[in-house]
Structures are given as C-alpha cells and as structure tokens.
Amino acid sequence: MVDDFQTEFDRMVQEIPREFLKRMIECKLKEAGIEPSPERVARVADAILAGEEQFILDDEGPELNVALAFDDEDIADLEDSIEEFCNHQLPDIISTTAGEAAHDVFKGLKKQWPEQKAWQDGQIAQFAIRLGLRWGEAFESYRMLLTAARELGKTYHTKLQKSRAKRNIHKRSAINRLHARACCVSEEILVLLQEGFADGAMARWRTLHEIATVFTLIVEHDDELAERYLLHEVVEAKRALETYEKTHLTLGYKPSSKREAARTRKAYEELRKRFGKEYCAPYGWAAYHLGTDGKRFSDLEEAAKRAQMRLHFKMASYNVHASAKGITGQLGLLDNCPALLAGRSNAGLEEPGQNAAISLVQITVLLLGPTWKFDDIVMANVLIKLRDKTVDAFIKAGRRLKRDDKALRRGLPKIES
Structure with missing residues (x-):
C-alpha cells in the first residue's frame, strides 16, 4: 500500500515539468490563433520533450503550418515557475494529500481489522498449543x-x-x-x-x-x-x-x-x-x-x-x-x-x-x-x-x-x- 503511494507520488513529481510546459504551449497556440485543445497541447508537449522539431499537429482536419518559438526568456520563466511551485506550493499539496490518504488508509484498516484480528487470534492460539506441547512440562x-x-x-x-x-x-x-x-x-x-x-x-x-x-x-x-x-x-x-x-x-x-x-x-x-x-x-x-x-x-x-x-x-x-x-x-x-x-x-x-x-x-x-x-x-x-x-x-x-x-x-x- 505504501509503495503504491510512493509510485503515484513519483509519477506526479515527474509530471510537474510537463504540466508547466503545457501551460506555456497553451499560451503560444493562442498567440498563433490556434485553438489550444487539450489534445493539441499534449501533442506539442510530447513532441518537444521527445526532441521533435517538426511534427503533425492533428491527424485529421486542415493542414496548419505553424511555428512555435521558445526563447531564453521563455525557458527562464518556465524554470522559475517550476522552482516556485516546488518550493512553495508542492509542500502544502503533499501535506494535504498525505493527510487525506492517511485518513482513507486508516478507515480501511479499521474496516478490515475484525477479520485480521480473528486471523491473528487463530494463529496465536495455534502457536500456544504447539508451544504448550513442547514446553508445557517446563x-x-x-x-x-x-x-x-x-x-x-x-x-x-x-x-x-x-x-x-x-x-x-x-x-x-x-x-x-x-x-x-x-x-x-x-x-x-x-x-x-x-x-x-x-x-x-x-x-x-x-x-x-x-x-x-x-x-x-x-x-x-x-x-x-x-x-x-x-x-x-x-x-x-x-x-x-x-x-x-x-x-x-x-x-x-x-x-x-x-x-x-x-x-x-x-x-x-x-x-x-x-x-x-x-x-x-x-x-x-x-x-x-x-x-x-x-x-x-x-x-x-x-x-x-x-x-x-x-x-x-x-x-x-x-x-x-x-x-x-x-x-x-x-x-x-x-x-x-x-x-x-x-x-x-x-x-x-x-x-x-x-x-x-x-x-x-x-x-x-x-x-x-x-x-x-x-x-x-x-x-x-x-x-x-x-x-x-x-x-x-x-x-x-x-x-x-x-x-x-x-x-x-x-x-x-x-x-x-
């Protein structure tokens, strides 16, 4: 269970740069007069992260010849935004999410405990019998x-x-x-x-x-x-x-x-x-x-x-x-x-x-x-x-x-x- 939480958290952290990049791409597409649908934004983000310089924006529809330019200032803004988020907002998100997850796990444990307790009691009782057979005289x-x-x-x-x-x-x-x-x-x-x-x-x-x-x-x-x-x-x-x-x-x-x-x-x-x-x-x-x-x-x-x-x-x-x-x-x-x-x-x-x-x-x-x-x-x-x-x-x-x-x-x- 704990490993599942860690896996999900790692995935979320890895997605942070991509999510901020998508926000910047959305702005760039609007400036180019193109509807920034979630599918288009995701396609551009994937292409940039994959190192593609030219790619087809949509599989269907009219052909568009669009150039999106990212200068040093854009990259610096992107890095600053990510750093600001990680230093100030992410800790609060982690604390809140961890508290909510702990509450859910606690409720689950309480619900499952009667069954778990019965199993443990059975194991302890069997152990006591075996122990008594071996050490009972002592x-x-x-x-x-x-x-x-x-x-x-x-x-x-x-x-x-x-x-x-x-x-x-x-x-x-x-x-x-x-x-x-x-x-x-x-x-x-x-x-x-x-x-x-x-x-x-x-x-x-x-x-x-x-x-x-x-x-x-x-x-x-x-x-x-x-x-x-x-x-x-x-x-x-x-x-x-x-x-x-x-x-x-x-x-x-x-x-x-x-x-x-x-x-x-x-x-x-x-x-x-x-x-x-x-x-x-x-x-x-x-x-x-x-x-x-x-x-x-x-x-x-x-x-x-x-x-x-x-x-x-x-x-x-x-x-x-x-x-x-x-x-x-x-x-x-x-x-x-x-x-x-x-x-x-x-x-x-x-x-x-x-x-x-x-x-x-x-x-x-x-x-x-x-x-x-x-x-x-x-x-x-x-x-x-x-x-x-x-x-x-x-x-x-x-x-x-x-x-x-x-x-x-x-x-x-x-x-x-």
Missing part, C-alpha cells in the same frame, strides 16, 4: 516453583506484620519487599515464556539476577547496609528530579513542585553529609560495606559471589539495550536460521527459564534463614527439588527442539523422546 514445573516461593513470601510477610521486634527492622523490611518483587518479576518471565518471547524473558531475568545479588548482600550484612539501601531511594529521586527539570518543557509537562524539589534536595544533602559522597553513586548504598566507589554493579556481584553469572547477565543486557549484538544474537532464533525475528518463537526458552528458576530459589532460600527451623529445612529442600525439575524440563525441551529442527532440515521425521 512451564508447569516453573509455575509450581513460583507458587511455593510466593506462599513462603506470604508467610514471611504475615510474620513481619505481627512482629514487634526492633532488631534488623530495615533488613527485614528490605528483604520482604525484594522477595515480593522477585516473585512479580518471575511471573513476568513466565508470561513472556508462555507467549514465546525468549529474549524478553531473558531481559527480565536480568532484573531478577540484580534482585538476587542485592538480596544476598542485604542478608549477609548488618542492618545499616539495609538502611542505606532503603534510603538510597532519595538519591535516585534527586537524579530523576534533575532529569525531569531538563526535559519537562520539551515534553510539555508542568514544572516540578518547588516545595517537593526543595524537600528532595534537602534530603539528598543530608544523606550525602551523613554517608559521604560515594553514597550518591548508582550503587553507593553498598560502597562503605564493600569498600568500593559504588559505581559498578559488578562489584556487587563479586561481593555476593554471583560473578559466575556475569556472562549470562551480559547476554541478557543485549536484549535491554539497542546494541548490535541484540539484533544479531537472538535466543528466539535457532542456529543458522536466516530469518529475522519480529514476534513469537518457540526457540530459546531454556536459557531464561532455567536461569529464572535458579535465581528465584536463591532468593527464597535466603528468605527462610538465617535461623533455620525444621520446617524451613524441609521447604528449602522442596524448593531445590522443584528447581531441579524445572531446569531439567527446560533443558530437555530445548534439546528436543534442536534435534527436531536438524531432522526437519535433513527431511527426516521428528525424533520423539
């Missing part, structure tokens, strides 16, 4: 694991609400909220997996890995680290305020409240004086306890003994940022696949699936400690069994997919296992 194991983790988080939250203990109050609040967010992100990952978006799920696992890293540090250190972490929201709020102040006019937003801005800056300065300038870095809440400058997440990974997942973290980052690797190394495409991925795929789900299961268990097991009751030990073992079952199911489904793909490429039947 999905169900993952869901069981997530349910168990969420129930344990609910129990911890209930106990925290009833507790009157003042010791480690910041730590308990932080890990309670972090675990809830971990469960939320884990379900987001599951939704993306069940819809066939492996790269999107991997990008969300990146967040889950960050939560696991922060969670580990807060559990392993004193209550002051947790307090620094919770208060660091002010540093992030001040950074967001500065960004807002730079962009709100361009976006057409109202200025920030002077009172709120002053309150944010005051709270920021109080924390900077209390904890030092390193505290104001992106990960400055951990700078004092870890002995770092607070600028790199990798320092947190090292301290939390999560550095072994750095490769996976980088892989996930490709799907977060607009890097070249993000468009050339997609999980949703099998090896040697020449296609471009612009939607759902049944490939690559094993990587984010097993990573998410491992990270969620790491977080939830830490939630059960540090004083272990027998029930906690039992539930920790249950989580580990569910994790292993989930990881195994994802790996097996991924391997079967790759075997089936190789068999399909060789024209062989699928290998069932």
Whole structure:
C-alpha cells in the first residue's frame, strides 16, 4: 500500500515539468490563433520533450503550418515557475494529500481489522498449543516453583506484620519487599515464556539476577547496609528530579513542585553529609560495606559471589539495550536460521527459564534463614527439588527442539523422546 503511494507520488513529481510546459504551449497556440485543445497541447508537449522539431499537429482536419518559438526568456520563466511551485506550493499539496490518504488508509484498516484480528487470534492460539506441547512440562514445573516461593513470601510477610521486634527492622523490611518483587518479576518471565518471547524473558531475568545479588548482600550484612539501601531511594529521586527539570518543557509537562524539589534536595544533602559522597553513586548504598566507589554493579556481584553469572547477565543486557549484538544474537532464533525475528518463537526458552528458576530459589532460600527451623529445612529442600525439575524440563525441551529442527532440515521425521 505504501509503495503504491510512493509510485503515484513519483509519477506526479515527474509530471510537474510537463504540466508547466503545457501551460506555456497553451499560451503560444493562442498567440498563433490556434485553438489550444487539450489534445493539441499534449501533442506539442510530447513532441518537444521527445526532441521533435517538426511534427503533425492533428491527424485529421486542415493542414496548419505553424511555428512555435521558445526563447531564453521563455525557458527562464518556465524554470522559475517550476522552482516556485516546488518550493512553495508542492509542500502544502503533499501535506494535504498525505493527510487525506492517511485518513482513507486508516478507515480501511479499521474496516478490515475484525477479520485480521480473528486471523491473528487463530494463529496465536495455534502457536500456544504447539508451544504448550513442547514446553508445557517446563512451564508447569516453573509455575509450581513460583507458587511455593510466593506462599513462603506470604508467610514471611504475615510474620513481619505481627512482629514487634526492633532488631534488623530495615533488613527485614528490605528483604520482604525484594522477595515480593522477585516473585512479580518471575511471573513476568513466565508470561513472556508462555507467549514465546525468549529474549524478553531473558531481559527480565536480568532484573531478577540484580534482585538476587542485592538480596544476598542485604542478608549477609548488618542492618545499616539495609538502611542505606532503603534510603538510597532519595538519591535516585534527586537524579530523576534533575532529569525531569531538563526535559519537562520539551515534553510539555508542568514544572516540578518547588516545595517537593526543595524537600528532595534537602534530603539528598543530608544523606550525602551523613554517608559521604560515594553514597550518591548508582550503587553507593553498598560502597562503605564493600569498600568500593559504588559505581559498578559488578562489584556487587563479586561481593555476593554471583560473578559466575556475569556472562549470562551480559547476554541478557543485549536484549535491554539497542546494541548490535541484540539484533544479531537472538535466543528466539535457532542456529543458522536466516530469518529475522519480529514476534513469537518457540526457540530459546531454556536459557531464561532455567536461569529464572535458579535465581528465584536463591532468593527464597535466603528468605527462610538465617535461623533455620525444621520446617524451613524441609521447604528449602522442596524448593531445590522443584528447581531441579524445572531446569531439567527446560533443558530437555530445548534439546528436543534442536534435534527436531536438524531432522526437519535433513527431511527426516521428528525424533520423539
């Protein structure tokens, strides 16, 4: 459809010189006492553009011997008229015509959409069935694991609400909220997996890995680290305020409240004086306890003994940022696949699936400690069994997919296992 518009536009632009030439020819014919009918004008224009110096004006009727002269002034006038039209009138014509064409296309799309939607819904439903047949066992194991983790988080939250203990109050609040967010992100990952978006799920696992890293540090250190972490929201709020102040006019937003801005800056300065300038870095809440400058997440990974997942973290980052690797190394495409991925795929789900299961268990097991009751030990073992079952199911489904793909490429039947 768009190509049709461009073709018509190109044709119109190419006709502009001819149309202005026809106007000039019309005047010349009138000056010569000849009726400037559209057919005659077009015949003369075609002859001139074809380089003909002599030609028959009419196929029928009396013979006419007419000389039409075009001097340098005529040519200059013609060029000026064309330039004036292209510079001043043509842009308005294009804008108006494009708006009218867009309106017509929009109406056509709205009229056709119910039929298109029904077709798309059918395609998505069929894809979901195929995806479920291949990955269903892994999905169900993952869901069981997530349910168990969420129930344990609910129990911890209930106990925290009833507790009157003042010791480690910041730590308990932080890990309670972090675990809830971990469960939320884990379900987001599951939704993306069940819809066939492996790269999107991997990008969300990146967040889950960050939560696991922060969670580990807060559990392993004193209550002051947790307090620094919770208060660091002010540093992030001040950074967001500065960004807002730079962009709100361009976006057409109202200025920030002077009172709120002053309150944010005051709270920021109080924390900077209390904890030092390193505290104001992106990960400055951990700078004092870890002995770092607070600028790199990798320092947190090292301290939390999560550095072994750095490769996976980088892989996930490709799907977060607009890097070249993000468009050339997609999980949703099998090896040697020449296609471009612009939607759902049944490939690559094993990587984010097993990573998410491992990270969620790491977080939830830490939630059960540090004083272990027998029930906690039992539930920790249950989580580990569910994790292993989930990881195994994802790996097996991924391997079967790759075997089936190789068999399909060789024209062989699928290998069932």
